[in-house]
Amino acid sequence: xxxxxxxxxxxxxxxxxxxxxxxxxxxxxxxxxxxxxxxxxxxxxxxxxxxxxxxxxxxxxxxxxxxxxxxxxxxxxxxxxxxxxxxxxxxxxxxxxxx
Numbered sequence: 001x002x003x004x005x006x007x008x009x010x011x012x013x014x015x016x017x018x019x020x021x022x023x024x025x026x027x028x029x030x031x032x033x034x035x036x037x038x039x040x041x042x043x044x045x046x047x048x049x050x051x052x053x054x055x056x057x058x059x060x061x062x063x064x065x066x067x068x069x070x071x072x073x074x075x076x077x078x079x080x081x082x083x084x085x086x087x088x089x090x091x092x093x094x095x096x097x098x099x
Contacts, residue, residue: 001025003036006082009056009069009093013086016040016050016057033059033067033074056097058082070097 005016018040025032039045040053053059058077059067066082067074077085085096 004060005036005040005053006058006060006086007051007053008058008082008086009054010051014050016047016053018053019045029061030074033061037069056085056093058085068097 001020001022003018003020005018006013007016018036020032020035020039024035036059037053040057042050042052053069055069055071057069059069059074061067066077066079068077068085085093088096
C-alpha cells in the first residue's frame with residue numbers, strides 16, 4: 001500500500017511516497033504507522049532528494065487522517081494544524097512536537 005508523508009520536519013512539506021508491503025498492513029493503525037515510518041527510511045526505500053521520515057513529518061493515513069511522527073509515537077492532527085505547522089520556525093516545530 002502507498003502512503004503519502006509530508007516532510008515537514010526538514011523540508012517544506014514535500015511529499016514522500018512510502019510503499020508498505022500489503023502483507024504488513026494488518027488493519028492495526030498504530031502498527032501500520034510504525035511500518036510507514038520503517039519503510040520511509042532511505043536505507044529501505046531510497047528516494048533522491050528526499051529525507052527519510054522523521055519526527056515532525058506527517059503521515060496521511062487511510063481516509064485522509066493525519067498523524068504526526070513524534071520522537072516516540074504518533075499524534076493525530078487536523079489539516080489546519082498541518083498547515084500551521086508548515087509555517088512555524090524550527091523552535092515552534094520543536095515545541096509542537098514535544099507538547
